[in-house]
Amino acid sequence: xxxxxxxxxxxxxxATAVEAGADAIGFVMTRSPRRITPERAAELxxxxxxxxxxxGVFRGEDPATVRAAARTSxxxxxxxxxxxxxxxxxxxxxxxxxxxxxxxxQADLRxxxxxxxxxxxxxxxxxxxxxxxxxxxxxxxxxxxxxxxxLSPANVREAIAAADPWGVDVSSGLESAPGVKDPELIxxxxxxxxxxxx
Numbered sequence: 001x002x003x004x005x006x007x008x009x010x011x012x013x014x015a016t017a018v019e020a021g022a023d024a025i026g027f028v029m030t031r032s033p034r035r036i037t038p039e040r041a042a043e044l045x046x047x048x049x050x051x052x053x054x055x056g057v058f059r060g061e062d063p064a065t066v067r068a069a070a071r072t073s074x075x076x077x078x079x080x081x082x083x084x085x086x087x088x089x090x091x092x093x094x095x096x097x098x099x100x101x102x103x104x105x106q107a108d109l110r111x112x113x114x115x116x117x118x119x120x121x122x123x124x125x126x127x128x129x130x131x132x133x134x135x136x137x138x139x140x141x142x143x144x145x146x147x148x149x150x151l152s153p154a155n156v157r158e159a160i161a162a163a164d165p166w167g168v169d170v171s172s173g174l175e176s177a178p179g180v181k182d183p184e185l186i187x188x189x190x191x192x193x194x195x196x197x198x
Contacts, residue, residue, distance in 0.1 A: 001160065001165075001166075001167060001168065001193050001194070001196065001197040002023045002024070002144070002146065002166060002167025002168070003021070003022050003023050003024070003167060003168055003169075003170075003189075003190060003193050004022065004023065004024035004025070004026055004053075004055065004120075004146060004167065004168070004169040004170070005017040005022045005024070005025055005026065005170060005171075005174065005186060005189075006025075006026030006028065006034075006055070006057060006148075006169055006170065006171040007026060007027075007028050007032070007034035007057075007171035007172070007175075007179070007181070008025055008026065008027060008034075008044065008181060009027075009034060009036050009040070009044070009179065009181075010044075010181065011043075011044060011047075012183065013181040013183060013186065014044050014047075014048065015047075016181075016183040016186050016187065017186050017190075018048060018049065018052055020186055020187045020190040020191075021190050021194070022052060022186075022190065023052065023053060023167070024052065024053035024054075024055055024077070025045075025048060025052060025053070025054055025055065026055040026056075026057050026079065026169070026171070027040075027041040027044060027045065027054065027055065027056055027057065027073065027075065028057045029041060029056050029057060029058060029069050029073070030057060030058045030059040030060065030061060030081070031059065031060075032179075033178045033179040034171065034179045038056075038068075038069040038070075038072035038073040039072060039073075041054075041056060041069075041072075041073035041074075041075065042072060042073045042074050045073060045074055045075055046074070053076050053077050053098065054073075054074075054075045054076045054077065055075055055076070055077040055078070055079050055100065056069060056070050056073055056075040056077070056078050056079065057079045057081060057102075058078065058079065058080055058081065059080075059081040059082050060082060060084075062088075063088050063091035063092055066078055066080070066088075066092060067091075067092060067095060070092075070095060070097060071095075075097065076097055076098065077097050077098035077099070077100055077117075077118075078092060078095065078097050078098075078099055078100065079099075079100035079101075079102055079120065080099070080100070080101060080102065081102040081103075081120075081122070081126060082102070082103070082126070084101070084114075086114045086115070089101065089114045089115050089116055090115060093115060098117040098118065099115070099116040099117050099118075100116060100117065100118045100119070100120055101113075101114050101116035101118075101119055101120065102119075102120035102122055102126070102148070103119070103120070103121065103122065104121070104122055104123065104124050104126070105121055105124070105136060105137050105140070106124075109121060109137070109140050109141040109142065109145070110141075110142045110143065111141065111142055111143025111144055111145050112143055117144070118144050118145070118146065118167075119141055119143060119144065119145040119146070120145065120146045120148050120169055121137055121141055121145055121146070121147055121148065121149075121165075122148040122149045122169075123148070123149025123150055126148075126149065128149075128150070129150055129171075129172035129173065130149070130150045131149070131150035131151075131155060131159075132149050132150055134147060134149075134158075134159045134162040134163040135162040135163060137163055138162065138163050138164055139164070141165075143166075144166050144167070145165060145166050145167070146165060146166065146167040146168055146169045147159060147160070147163045147165035147167070147168050147169070148168070148169035148170070148171075150173065151168055151169070151170045151173050151189075152170070152173030152174070152185075152189070153173070153174075153185055153188040153189045153191075153192050156168060156170070156173075156189060156192050156193055156196065157192055157193075157195065157196040160193070160196045160197075161196070168193060170189055173185070173189070174186050174189055
């Protein structure tokens with residue numbers, strides 16, 4: 001099971017996620033309580049080993065803004081969240097990074113439909129931290145897709161059983177306060193996923 005830990009902003013939390021076995025780490029560079037600058041993302045991403053995907057998360061920014069931030073930060077992937085048109089992904093193909101399309105369950109759920117490498121299926125109200133009907137997407141997305149939206153150590157095994165995703169993505173469910181990650185919750189989340197994975 002592929003695991004992305006998103007919204008990291010402190011070096012110790014990045015280190016914890018890497019040591020605990022995360023496959024990807026997300027840095028939010030758009031409007032959010034977890035927002036960091038591309039320069040800060042570059043500092044945080046620099047020590048992350050090559051086998052862990054570093055992801056810059058954007059929502060609504062134009063391709064030129066995303067391109068500049070991705071280059072400054074040095075992330076190995078770009079995630080476009082929400083109603084980005086196919087043209088935005090096409091415009092970023094030459095960046096040489098992996099592309100992630102993050103949408104709700106009403107969108108086209110075929111991974112690769114917008115030339116993206118990975119698909120993320122989120123709650124109807126992204127960023128709310130509220131669980132939703134994960135079972136509603138079971139069997140619908142195709143390819144390499146991650147389930148997001150309201151996940152936490154307490155419910156991730158239930159969510160995996162309900163939706164049968166290829167991977168999971170978590171942010172607010174690992175926080176002690178808005179934007180503040182809890183290292184023990186990061187470790188516990190990864191332990192629960194690995195157990196669910198068998």
